[in-house]
Each structure stands twice: as C-alpha cells, then as structure tokens.
Amino acid sequence: MNELLQKQKRYFRTGETLSLKFRLKQLIRLKETVKKYEQMITDTLKAELNKSPFEAYTTEIGIVYEEIRFVTKRLSDWMKPQRVSTPLTHVGSKSYVYPEPYGVSLIIAPWNYPFQLAISPLIGAIAAGNCAVVKPSEYTPAMSTLLKTIVAEAFPEEYVTVVEGGVDVSQELLSLRFDHIFFTGSVPVGKIVMATAAKHLTPVTLELGGKSPAIVDQSAHLELAAKRIIWGKFLNAGQTCIAPDYVLVHEAVKQPLLEKMKRYVDELYGNPDAYGRIVSERHAERLVRFLANGTVVHGGAYDIEQRWIEPTLLDDITWDDAVMQEEIFGPILPILTFETIDEAIQMINDYEKPLALYLFTEDQDVQQQVLHQVSFGGGCINDTIMHIASPHLPFGGVGQSGIGSYHGKASFDAFTHYKSVLKQTTKFDIPLRYPNFPHALKWV
Numbered sequence: 001m002n003e004l005l006q007k008q009k010r011y012f013r014t015g016e017t018l019s020l021k022f023r024l025k026q027l028i029r030l031k032e033t034v035k036k037y038e039q040m041i042t043d044t045l046k047a048e049l050n051k052s053p054f055e056a057y058t059t060e061i062g063i064v065y066e067e068i069r070f071v072t073k074r075l076s077d078w079m080k081p082q083r084v085s086t087p088l089t090h091v092g093s094k095s096y097v098y099p100e101p102y103g104v105s106l107i108i109a110p111w112n113y114p115f116q117l118a119i120s121p122l123i124g125a126i127a128a129g130n131c132a133v134v135k136p137s138e139y140t141p142a143m144s145t146l147l148k149t150i151v152a153e154a155f156p157e158e159y160v161t162v163v164e165g166g167v168d169v170s171q172e173l174l175s176l177r178f179d180h181i182f183f184t185g186s187v188p189v190g191k192i193v194m195a196t197a198a199k200h201l202t203p204v205t206l207e208l209g210g211k212s213p214a215i216v217d218q219s220a221h222l223e224l225a226a227k228r229i230i231w232g233k234f235l236n237a238g239q240t241c242i243a244p245d246y247v248l249v250h251e252a253v254k255q256p257l258l259e260k261m262k263r264y265v266d267e268l269y270g271n272p273d274a275y276g277r278i279v280s281e282r283h284a285e286r287l288v289r290f291l292a293n294g295t296v297v298h299g300g301a302y303d304i305e306q307r308w309i310e311p312t313l314l315d316d317i318t319w320d321d322a323v324m325q326e327e328i329f330g331p332i333l334p335i336l337t338f339e340t341i342d343e344a345i346q347m348i349n350d351y352e353k354p355l356a357l358y359l360f361t362e363d364q365d366v367q368q369q370v371l372h373q374v375s376f377g378g379g380c381i382n383d384t385i386m387h388i389a390s391p392h393l394p395f396g397g398v399g400q401s402g403i404g405s406y407h408g409k410a411s412f413d414a415f416t417h418y419k420s421v422l423k424q425t426t427k428f429d430i431p432l433r434y435p436n437f438p439h440a441l442k443w444v
C-alpha cells in the first residue's frame, strides 16, 4: 500500500492533475463510466440493501450526476487565484489567495449509501486537483468490487484507485502519510481516524453521525410533518446518517401526529418485499434489542435471517432507554414529548451536537429560537433530509457529528489548501518596520 501511495505522490508531483482541462476531462470520464455501469450499480444496490431502482437513482446515482454537473460548470471560477484587499500599512503590495490541492487524499466510505458516499467525495478530490485512494466498506462487498471496476476503468492507478478491505486494510492505509483524509462513518471510528491522522498531522474531514431530532410543535402542519418524517426516517430502512433519529413532539399534538404517522408508514413503506434490508444479521440483531424499549405502537415484526425489520414506532420511551443512548441507524422511531419549546431545546442540548435537526412549526419565533439556541450540522424547517440534496448547501457535522463539510463548492474547499501570497513592490521600500528607522527615512 505504501508503494501505491508513493506512486500516486510521484504522479501528483508531475503536475499533471493541476490544469482545468485535465480535471474537467476526468470528471466527464467518471460520469461516462458511471453511466456505462448504471444498471450494474442499480442491481448491486438491490442485491445488497434491497434498494428499489427509484431509490437507487434518487439517493445515489442521480446525486452523483448532479454533483458532477454542478462542479464542472463552476470549476474554472473556483480555481482562479483571488485578488483580495491589502491594508494601507502594506502600501505598494498586492494580496492573492491561491487554491492548491493537498496532494494525495484517502477517502474511506461506509456501507449505507455505498456508491454515492464513495464517489461524491471523489468528485471533490478530482475537482480540487488531487490524486485519491478510495476504501469502500467491507459490509457491501459486491459494491466495493464494482467500485474498483468502475474506478480502474476510468483512471490509471497512479491517479485514482480503489483499495478493498475491512478494518485491517483501513488501519494500514490510515498509518500511511496521506496529504488529506476524508472519512465518512461512525463517531467511534471517526475518533480512531483522527487520532491516527494526528501522528502525521494529516488534515481530516470527518462526516460522522449521531442522534438527529425531529421536533414537532403544536402549530405544525401535522399532515405534512407526519408524511415527511416517516419518509425521511424509513428511507433505506432507517440507515441514513441524517435520518430523524427520534421525534420530539408537543404533548398536545402527539396523538394526532402518531395516528397520521402510522398511516404514512403503511402508505409509503407498507410492502415488506419492496422494503430495504439491514446490512447484516449482526446489525439487525443490535436493532431488534431496541424493540424491547417502551411500547411498540406500530410495526415491530422482524426476520433476522432475512435482515428485515418492519418500520416501527415506539411510544412510552424515556431518555434513559437503550434506544436513546446511541444512534439508532435502523427502522425504529421513538417518540418523546415536551411541554415547552425551552424544554425541548434543553433536551437536545443535553446530547452531543446532532448532524441534522428537523423542526416542524408554523411559528416564526419558534424557528428563530431553535436556530439561535441549538447547534447542529444542518437541517430543515418543515422537512427532512432534503438539505443534503442541494449542492448550494455545505453538508457536514459539528462537534461529535463531524469536522468540515462538502458538496458543491464546499467539496472543492474540503480538498483544497488556500495559499495566501503577498506580492511586494521593489520600486520603493517604506522603512517604518525596520529598527533604527529614523536613520532609514529615505526611499531606496
């Protein structure tokens, strides 16, 4: 692996990856190769996670096409050195900021959106002029192999390559001196990644997880709140980093919300054959243990061998239950209540800063209060998930939910160092900065 890294470092130093023309050509090549393998990607997502072709396109393949389209349109602007102001004290000089690639990036991906979460960061790496090694998740081995095929067909190994494997391979890669690490995965592994990167002072972007709340206050449009929460929660069988982890509803509207949510579970995800699968039996076993918490008010059936868990709503949950102690990352939705918005805010702030927050309310004051008093990665007012699909919105966490962000321009920035340069004149030399300056009060 070190040989591979050195090969990429040598290739990077040739300067080949730096021109706009080269970067655009590679992004188009990536798009064309993905297009060629589109059916295989769709089939693999179906085989490993039972994703429907519709879901495969809207949450994985289509997002990648849109990201490439967005980036290629704007890349020439982003790459230009920016002239910035110069203070009066620096008279005679000009100031510039030059974007430059880090060099060779390591991209480590998870299994839940195994295609999109490997390729989206790669788009940023290529756009910014880097070489890259991509390590997909071992839990979706067919997609891992397919990613290797796609990337090997699109790019030479010394430029971009996929290294397959599990924790041992990941750790071996992490021990090497990459110029940047982009990691998507869980909080505990994020800590390992950062600690390992610290040995070489390698900069990291960490896209992690956490418990993302959906707050519903008494002024909310309950019909749409129920529909949008259920859609976002149970998409991909709840295995979405920004899925609403739990619902925090005003007690006055809990019952009507619950009734509507039950109806939408049946309407949107009522067919077990078409429903997503949990990635492994081990992951399914962890989730099934949560079903003993509180009262199951809808769903609750499961088949561990089939890696299937019915979309489930849990009532009578307390903050001490196991289901509230870690990110759920599966099709189980606990419902808790609050009496005042201050109380809801305090409950959320007692946890780590969430990756996402969703607030359903028609009350502008409540919107302002939550936005001002709660720190979270990103989110929506009166919707779930949709913020992730806008290339204009940087996507990332804060605190334990992550470091840095990407998507659109933010992806370019994530893989870029901004080099600040002051260009000084030699036509004159203002002596104020020199010691013994009264003797130096003369022009050069």
Ligand code: NAD
Residues within 6 Å of the ligand: 108, 109, 110, 111, 112, 113, 117, 135, 136, 137, 138, 165, 166, 167, 170, 171, 174, 184, 185, 186, 187, 189, 190, 192, 207, 208, 209, 210, 240, 241, 242, 327, 329, 355, 397, 402
């Ligand atoms: P994970 O942390 O277990 O694994 C992610 C990657 O890290 C895999 O490629 C794996 O091989 C590697 N890895 C695992 N253990 C390692 C170790 N000890 N040392 C080095 N590398 C190791 O995460 P996962 O189970 O694949 O994904 C689920 C988690 O990812 C959830 O917490 C979810 O919220 C988070 N996630 C975040 C985002 C985001 O964009 N913020 C997106 C998807 C998933």
